[in-house]
Amino acid sequence: MRGPDDAVAETRRDFDEVISIGSDVLGQVQATIEGLLRTWNLYQIGIALALLLLAHILRAVLGPRIRAWMGARHDWPKWRLRILAIIHQRLRAIFFVGLIWATIFVMREVTWPSRSYLLSIIGTLAFAWLTIVFLTRLIKSPTLRKFVRYGAWAYVTLLILNLLEPAEQLLDSAGFTVGEIRFSLLLLIQALVILGVLITLARFLTKTTSSRIKANEDISPSMQVLIVKGVQVAFYGAAFFLGVRALGIDLTGLAVLSGAIGVGIGFGLQKVVSNLVSGVIILLDKSIKPGDVISLGDTFGWINSLGARYVSVVTRDGREYLIPNEDLITGQVVNWSHSNEFVRLDIYFGTAYHDNPHDVRRIAIEAAQSVDRVLTNRNTVCHIVNFGDSSVDYILRFWIKDPTGGLTNIRGNVYLALWDAFQENGISIPFPQREVKVLEGEMPKPATPNP
Structure with a gap:
């Protein structure tokens, strides 16, 4: 049985390992910086800066002309114009990559190849970064696009500078172990990357499948909603489990814990679960579907969409009511267009x-x-x-x-x-009329109360 002293000793060893690996990484970085400060390397850095300035000038001179040329291509397809717009936004980087690789080719032909080594690294980095920019444009979400772009830039930079393995050792050393599973910064980054890729793929497959299902007129609207939701659960669930398995995490060890958590969540989310089950029942029995006109209490409107937890009902005054699915199951609903529209x-x-x-x-x-x-x-x-x-x-x-x-x-x-x-x-619409008669004569005196 392990005691407190053993835990302290293990923590100290992990800390010493992190310090040792960090020192090695800093040593490699320091050696790289010292190599960059050599005379010929400084010349190559100066050449790279001059090429960057030249690319900026070319962008300022040729950019407006290219934009005017693009503006005259109104008859081109939209996807081609969109590609041209993306290229126009990155003209400076494109010019820089072309200039630096042209310079590297000339230097290799007229002088020793070793004298263009640093320029080759800079050119490779510039080309890799530019390629990543164009590839990440396929991601529609701006937040996800930035996350993938910066992560790919960091990975490519470490790979080209031969710092990937020391960085992995440093990230892996910063972690802790629970049972047979080791959690570290490296595992966290790998999890974010793998799950991000799988979820993006699942989202793409879900949208593609959903559009095809909604375009099929042979499937009723309620069944379309049910199939789409089933496809979403299947793809996203598969993405999660495949990502966890790819990370090497054994889910059987978490079965008991997840079961206990599930029981606690079940008691706390009874209404949510009831609405979810009611939503599935509504879709299966086809009692209401998008486009139906319903009345529930004082609410009268048509079904806009069927959600997992609620139904969206839009009234004539433009208000959108989110009615829980459970109310549609337990309450009395008037469906004005259930079997026909009459x-x-x-x-x-x-x-x-x-x-x-x-x-x-x-x-x-x-x-x-x-x-x-x-x-x-x-x-x-x-x-x-x-x-x-x-x-x-x-x-x-x-x-x-x-x-x-x-x-x-x-x-x-x-x-x-x-x-x-x-x-x-000449047909009249009557309304109640009353006659009030006032009798002539002395009004009767009110009776006086007894003392």
Whole structure:
């Protein structure tokens, strides 16, 4: 059994190893700097700076002309113009790489090859950095692009300067061991690089597959959402596990710990898990799908998107409600377009007793059918529902097939058509009236309370 003294001794040995490797790396860097300060090497540095200045001048002189030439190519494809724009942004680096390699070729032909050794290193670095810039332009995310670019620059620089192996030893020495797994800065960097590459690949495959699935009209919208989410989980899960395995981390040792953490998270995230499961049920039973018009409580709108945790519902006033999936499973939802798009609407009105009910019904049906969104191929009916205190009450029923266009506005248009039709045909819409009579004579005196 290990004691505290053993742990302190192991930590001290690790610290001494880090100091030793760091000293070796500093020694190599110091030797490299001393080599750069030699006379002919200083000449090569001066030549490189002069070539950089010349590249800057060429960029200032030729840049506007190249840009004008590019601006005249309106008929070219967009991808070709985009490539030209990227090249124009890096003209200085392109000129510098061309000039320095031309200088290296001339120096190797007219003098000893060793006298262009430092220029060769600088030219190789410049060409590698420029290549990395062009390749990382394929990454759309600006943050990920910068991360990959700087990481690739650092790796290539260490590789060209023959400092990669000492740097790996230094990063690997700065770490600690847990059981059979050693965690270090080198492992962290490798994990970031491998997982970054795999996640980027998974994102590309997910977007490509999703676009093809959404373009397939034979698959229903709800099944498209379900398949896309399954593809996302599969690709990202595979990227994570492949990355962990590539790093040499054994996941079986973390099984017990992950199980305990999973139980704790399960108790704390019951609602989240319930919404996730409800979302899968909604997609499987196809009760709602993107584009459906639903009513849930006071919310009326159409389904904009189905999320893993919530459903996005957009109302007529432009508000977007994020309704948890669990509410759609447990609550009473009115789906106005579940099996078909036809919706029947009812409005109520009343007319005076002296108006002929037969004429009222005929005029009301004709008025409703004169509205644009009211369907004429489905029967519009009008019935008497009550003999009220001051009016004969009717119900008018008509059909529409575009509930996404709104319900309140179509009801208002039908009411307005009824008003115009009743005015033209002399049909009155009564309203309650009360008469107040004031009797003449002396007002009765209020009773006096008993003392």
